[in-house]
Amino acid sequence: MSVTQQALTAGRAVIARPARRALYGGIMGSEYIWAIAFALPYVAVFFAFVVYPICYGVYLGDQPALYAELFSDPRYLTAVVNTLIYVGVGVNLKMFLAFLLSGFFMRKRWWVKALLVLYILPWATPALPAYMSIHWFVNGQWGMLNNLLYFVFGIDGPVYLNDHWMGLACNIGAYIWKNMPFWTIILLAGRMAIPQELYEAAAVDGATGMRRFLHVTYPLMANLYLVCILLDTVFALGDFNATFFVSGGGPAMQTEVLATLGIRYAFTVALPRLGVATVMSALPVLIPLVIILMRKLRPSEGQL
Amino acid sequence: MSATTSGRQFGSPLFYRLQRWGVEALCLLLGAVLAVWTIAPIYNMWEIALDSHDDIFAGALWPAHPSLDAFRVVVTQDFWYLAHFWHQFGNSFIVGLSTMGLTLLIGSLASFTVTRMHLRNGWMLTNAALMTYVIPASFLAIPFYRIMQIYGLANHLLAVILSLTTFATPYAIFIFSQYSKSIPMELDESARIDGANPFQIYWKIYLPLMAPALVAVGTYALLLAWNEYLYNFLMLSTPQSMTVAVALAQFLNSDESPWNFMMATAILYALPPIILYYGFRRYMAAGLTMGGVKG
Numbered sequence: 001m002s003v004t005q006q007a008l009t010a011g012r013a014v015i016a017r018p019a020r021r022a023l024y025g026g027i028m029g030s031e032y033i034w035a036i037a038f039a040l041p042y043v044a045v046f047f048a049f050v051v052y053p054i055c056y057g058v059y060l061g062d063q064p065a066l067y068a069e070l071f072s073d074p075r076y077l078t079a080v081v082n083t084l085i086y087v088g089v090g091v092n093l094k095m096f097l098a099f100l101l102s103g104f105f106m107r108k109r110w111w112v113k114a115l116l117v118l119y120i121l122p123w124a125t126p127a128l129p130a131y132m133s134i135h136w137f138v139n140g141q142w143g144m145l146n147n148l149l150y151f152v153f154g155i156d157g158p159v160y161l162n163d164h165w166m167g168l169a170c171n172i173g174a175y176i177w178k179n180m181p182f183w184t185i186i187l188l189a190g191r192m193a194i195p196q197e198l199y200e201a202a203a204v205d206g207a208t209g210m211r212r213f214l215h216v217t218y219p220l221m222a223n224l225y226l227v228c229i230l231l232d233t234v235f236a237l238g239d240f241n242a243t244f245f246v247s248g249g250g251p252a253m254q255t256e257v258l259a260t261l262g263i264r265y266a267f268t269v270a271l272p273r274l275g276v277a278t279v280m281s282a283l284p285v286l287i288p289l290v291i292i293l294m295r296k297l298r299p300s301e302g303q304l
Numbered sequence: 305m306s307a308t309t310s311g312r313q314f315g316s317p318l319f320y321r322l323q324r325w326g327v328e329a330l331c332l333l334l335g336a337v338l339a340v341w342t343i344a345p346i347y348n349m350w351e352i353a354l355d356s357h358d359d360i361f362a363g364a365l366w367p368a369h370p371s372l373d374a375f376r377v378v379v380t381q382d383f384w385y386l387a388h389f390w391h392q393f394g395n396s397f398i399v400g401l402s403t404m405g406l407t408l409l410i411g412s413l414a415s416f417t418v419t420r421m422h423l424r425n426g427w428m429l430t431n432a433a434l435m436t437y438v439i440p441a442s443f444l445a446i447p448f449y450r451i452m453q454i455y456g457l458a459n460h461l462l463a464v465i466l467s468l469t470t471f472a473t474p475y476a477i478f479i480f481s482q483y484s485k486s487i488p489m490e491l492d493e494s495a496r497i498d499g500a501n502p503f504q505i506y507w508k509i510y511l512p513l514m515a516p517a518l519v520a521v522g523t524y525a526l527l528l529a530w531n532e533y534l535y536n537f538l539m540l541s542t543p544q545s546m547t548v549a550v551a552l553a554q555f556l557n558s559d560e561s562p563w564n565f566m567m568a569t570a571i572l573y574a575l576p577p578i579i580l581y582y583g584f585r586r587y588m589a590a591g592l593t594m595g596g597v598k599g
Contacts, residue, residue, distance in 0.1 A: 034502035035423040042414035042473060046432050049470040050439075053447035060447065104334060115335050117582075119342055124581035126531040128549050129570035132556075133349040136563065144348045147365055177345065231438070238440020240534050245553075259442045266446045267538070279443045286443075293438045294431065297478070 061276035070277055075253050076261065082168055083257040083282070086175070086243075087236045094176045095183055095229055099221075102187035123181040131245035134174045135161075138246075164254040167247040171255060175242040179235075183228055190224040191217070227296050234289055237282060258282050349574075353567035374568035383565055385554055388543045395540075396530055396547040396573075399464050403529035404522050406469040411476025411521065412514065416506050418477070419484045420492055430481065437474035441467075442534055449538045463539040464547070468532055472525040483517035484510070519587045527577050548573045 070076045105116050122130060137144050140159030149157040160166045194217065202216050240259045243249060249256040249264065256264065258278055266275025354370040376382070381389045414433070418426040448467055457463035487510070495505050511518070533549045540546050552573055555566040 031421070031502065035417050035421045038413040038417040038421070038502070038506070039423060039426075039429060041410045042429065042433070042477070045410060045466075045470055045473060046436070049448075049451075049466060050432070050436050053444050053451055056451055057444065057447040060450075101338075104331070107331065109331075111335065112331075115339060118339060120581070120585075121342055121346060121578070124578045125346065125574050126549070126577055128531070128533050128552060129349065129567075129574045130345060132552075132570055133345045133352075133567070136352060136567075137345050137348045144344070144351065144365065151365060177341070181342075234438050234440060238442045240442040240445075248556075259440070263442070263445060263534070266449075272446055272450070275446050279446070282443070286440075290435065290438045294434045297434055297437075298430070 057276050057280065060273050061280045063273070063277075066273055066277035067281065069274065070281060075256065076278065078254060079256045079258055079261040079278075080281075082255060083237070083259075085168060086172055086239075086257050087233055090172045090175045091229060091232045091236050093172075094180050095225065095232065097176070098180050098183040099187050099225065101180070101184045102191050105184065105188050106191055120181050120185070122178050123185075125178075127178060127241040128245065130178055131174055131241055134170070134177070135246050135248075138170050161247050162251050164251070167251065167255040171243050171246045171257075174246045175236065175239060178242070179232070183232065186228060187221070187224065190221055194220050227293075230289060230293050230296065234286070234293065237286065349567050349571060352563055353571055355564050357562055357564060374562075374564040375572070377565055378568045378572060383562070385551070385561075386565065386569065388546070389548075389551070389569070391544065392546050392548050392551045393572075395461060395545065396549070399461055399468070399536075399547055400526045400529040402461075402465045403468045403472060404525040406465065407472040407476050407525040408518055408522055410469065411473045412480055412511065412518070413506070414473075415477045415480035415484060416510055419481050420489070420505070420510065421502060430477070433474040433477040436470065437478060441471050445534055445538055448535070452539055457539075459540060459542055459545050461540070461545060464532075464535055465529075467535050467539070468525075468529045472528050475524065476521045479517055479521050480514065483514060487513045516587060519584065523580060523584045523587060527580065530577050 105112060105119075138160045140146060140157070140162065143160075145160075146157035149155055158166065160170050198216050198220075199212065202212050207215055238259055239257075240263065243255060243257050243260045244263075247255040249260055253261075253264075258281070262275040262278040264275075265278055266272040351365075351367055353374050354367040354372070356367075356369050356371055356373065378386055378389060381387055414429060417423050418429055423429075452458055452463040452467070455463075457466070491509050491513075492505050495509055500508070531549075533553065536547045536550045537553065540550055543551075548569070552566065552569050555561045555563075555569070
């Protein structure tokens with residue numbers, strides 16, 4: 001509570017809960033009307049475009065028979081396995097690499113700074129052209145990757161997108177390529193926020209190399225790293241573009257993830273209820289994640 | 305301290321210097337790998353775009369007869385997939401700018417109420433925004449498609465604008481709430497004592513001081529809208545209403561597409577966000593450190 005305010009409210013109970021400031025405490029009259037009017041646009045958007053679609057989705061996917069149908073569908077089970085691998089590997093591998101690279105980009109060399117500018121390019125490029133290009137890049141017959149392999153090593157590369165696991169690996173690789181720069185920047189900002197004095201103090205105490213990392217960097221970065229992992233898990237779970245444009249779900253729908261399978265059921269096969277059920281089956285994982293993230297990101301505590 | 309220092313055996317100066325060179329060499333190697341990894345798909349895009357139609361399947365590492373013909377075709381709309389290219393480009397701009405405007409307006413008003421007016425139960429608004437922020441947009445696509453038909457907005461740019469505003473506003477509220485902590489409440493209070501009403505405080509004090517956050521969030525919303533594919537694809541289906549993203553993906557419908565035209569379109573579509581990003585890099589970086597971003 002500011003000094004001005006304390007002066008203004010002197011004489012009244014100043015010990016009131018700090019969240020409700022005395023100046024506005026239970027704001028009245030025109031103030032209240034203004035506040036409601038300011039909040040109204042967002043409240044309207046929230047009810048019309050968040051609450052209503054969610055309720056409509058729950059209504060579409062509320063028949064137990066849909067889930068029985070899903071669980072006996074081998075394509076659905078493949079998609080679940082793919083989603084787990086996609087999210088597990090895509091998020092953790094990328095974040096670990098991003099963490100290491102953020103350390104690399106702390107180096108104060110002119111060419112490291114220049115490289116950082118270039119390194120941002122995948123993130124600045126829209127997803128659609130980037131993934132289309134990667135689709136042609138890994139094409140088995142005339143893609144640049146296999147040309148490069150032939151040119152450098154003289155070997156014929158495989159037809160990547162005709163295989164379940166290699167296709168999935170391409171999707172994950174594309175997702176990592178597109179999003180790693182972004183998370184590197186976030187983690188780099190986190191590293192730069194660590195005061196230099198801490199490192200100096202640690203050096204005076206004889207901590208170098210690994211110890212410096214274990215006792216200074218790691219404890220200060222752990223929370224940020226965890227929030228990044230959780231946030232990106234949610235993003236990866238809902239990622240549609242990489243799978244849709246790199247492998248297209250093929251061969252024979254073997255590399256579909258839940259997000260693309262739901263859309264395919266709803267719009268290609270015209271079974272919207274089944275599509276909603278596909279997506280809704282991720283809720284047992286999504287809801288705990290959302291709750292943890294909401295606690296972590298709340299403005300009072302979150303300092304991502 | 306002296307005990308620990310003298311207790312360690314350090315190598316000779318030569319050993320030290322070799323070690324430093326070794327680290328430097330490893331860093332250079334890592335940098336080279338990183339540069340190739342980053343550039344490869346981008347280079348691939350240019351290579352295909354510069355190829356002439358017959359050379360694409362030759363499998364060369366660089367174009368045999370580089371030509372800008374594909375770009376000429378796109379710019380002059382000289383191919384039937386691209387008959388409405390500039391109109392669709394305009395649509396993309398309309399969607400991007402409208403989403404940006406609406407996001408800034410709704411987001412700043414809501415965050416002003418929560419952080420500066422202390423509306424009772426204002427926390428519910430923050431929580432609602434946070435919840436929307438962490439729900440994947442693609443999971444809501446199917447119900448969204450239906451409700452836009454119910455609202456009578458099918459095949460209308462407004463459908464896309466409103467959906468994308470819904471997904472961009474939570475981030476705006478999040479960033480604005482964080483940033484406004486750096487603006488002293490005393491400013492509001494003294495204006496109030498001088499007789500300013502809340503709208504005047506919002507317009508004359510809050511917004512001007514929030515300028516850096518407004519730029520960061522505005523760029524974010526513009527890029528989000530420009531880059532979005534799924535909602536554009538589901539809600540816009542006629543050539544007149546399409547955005548460039550949907551038109552670009554249409555090339556994939558046919559097996560006989562001229563891929564060099566497609567890649568030229570892709571490059572033209574990717575240029576505005578890249579220019580915007582590099583132009584506003586400073587602000588974007590500020591936005592990132594202010595809070596997490598939807599990637």
